[in-house]
Amino acid sequence: xxxxxxxxxxxxxxxxxxxxxxxxxxxxxxxxxxxxxxxxxxxxxxxxxxxxxxxxxxxxxxxxxxxxxxxxxxxxxxxxxxxxxxxxxxxxxxxxxxxxxxxxxxxxxxxxxxxxxxxxxxxxxxxxxxx
Amino acid sequence: xxxxxxxxxxxxxxxxxxxxxxxxxxxxxxxxxxxxxxxxxxxxxxxxxxxxxxxxxxxxxxxxxxxxxxxxxxxxxxxxxxxxxxxxxxxxxxxxxxxxxxxxxxxxxxxxxxxxxxxxxxxxxxxxxxxxxxxxxxxxxxxxxxxxxxxxxxxxxxxxxxxxxxxxxxx
Numbered sequence: 001x002x003x004x005x006x007x008x009x010x011x012x013x014x015x016x017x018x019x020x021x022x023x024x025x026x027x028x029x030x031x032x033x034x035x036x037x038x039x040x041x042x043x044x045x046x047x048x049x050x051x052x053x054x055x056x057x058x059x060x061x062x063x064x065x066x067x068x069x070x071x072x073x074x075x076x077x078x079x080x081x082x083x084x085x086x087x088x089x090x091x092x093x094x095x096x097x098x099x100x101x102x103x104x105x106x107x108x109x110x111x112x113x114x115x116x117x118x119x120x121x122x123x124x125x126x127x128x129x130x131x
Numbered sequence: 132x133x134x135x136x137x138x139x140x141x142x143x144x145x146x147x148x149x150x151x152x153x154x155x156x157x158x159x160x161x162x163x164x165x166x167x168x169x170x171x172x173x174x175x176x177x178x179x180x181x182x183x184x185x186x187x188x189x190x191x192x193x194x195x196x197x198x199x200x201x202x203x204x205x206x207x208x209x210x211x212x213x214x215x216x217x218x219x220x221x222x223x224x225x226x227x228x229x230x231x232x233x234x235x236x237x238x239x240x241x242x243x244x245x246x247x248x249x250x251x252x253x254x255x256x257x258x259x260x261x262x263x264x265x266x267x268x269x270x271x272x273x274x275x276x277x278x279x280x281x282x283x284x285x286x287x288x289x290x291x292x293x294x295x296x297x298x299x300x301x302x
Contacts, residue, residue, distance in 0.1 A: 020215065027242045028256040033264055038247030043217045063216065107248065110266050110275040111282060 011077035019070035036113035042099035072120035082115040
């Protein structure tokens with residue numbers, strides 16, 4: 001029996017995003033706003049009731065072909081503070097959620113993408129990311 | 132415009148650089164070009180031998196920075212469909228060419244990133260959290276400056292205006 005996930009994402013729930021090496025700004029030593037510029041909105045995994053260990057294990061498995069370089073996260077509250085719209089959008093991944101520019105606009109503006117890039121904290125960084 | 136073709140050690144073409152007639156040319160013997168392979172994660176470095184280099188009096192960078200960035204932009208064309216695992220399409224050659232042309236017109240070299248919406252992002256930073264982002268689409272440019280939170284939308288042809296924004300930020 002699988003547990004039900006609330007459709008509502010509360011402010012303190014963390015949202016996790018896989019980070020590719022090509023989005024790492026070595027000059028500024030942080031993630032680029034490009035990580036949040038996507039024509040399908042920003043795809044994230046909500047934490048739900050999982051531990052960080054379980055979340056990272058799941059992402060590493062799903063992104064193994066890409067040799068996952070990093071996982072960054074931020075809270076739903078931080079997304080809302082950046083005036084973006086966060087919602088639960090399960091697919092074959094039951095934790096899948098999305099960040100849009102607003103309730104009716106998918107494309108996140110560059111200023112909002114910049115704000116999100118500043119808000120994230122890193123939960124996992126492969127050593128090759130910073131070498 | 133003159134187009135210089137730089138060749139690898141085995142004489143295979145490496146990269147083509149359009150150069151203004153007015154530019155003075157000085158080529159170093161060797162420099163480094165970063166070239167991504169098909170994976171968005173891997174970057175390999177290759178030495179190219181060339182006979183001379185390009186230097187324009189207004190440019191505030193060394194040629195290798197420009198060539199590294201051109202090579203990086205060209206590598207985006209090799210990213211496969213779904214490279215971001217979110218259904219990204221391949222970058223169009225038109226966007227790649229437009230971005231390279233804009234890059235060559237700037238007096239400062241940015242950090243460059245692929246996005247998942249068929250655009251390419253240039254980023255500049257300065258101490259104190261100062262940031263300039265330039266998102267280049269096939270038919271337009273959008274800029275953002277922090278902490279002033281100033282935005283602008285430009286046509287691709289408004290390169291003088293873009294150069295002014297970049298120079299105002301970096302000078």
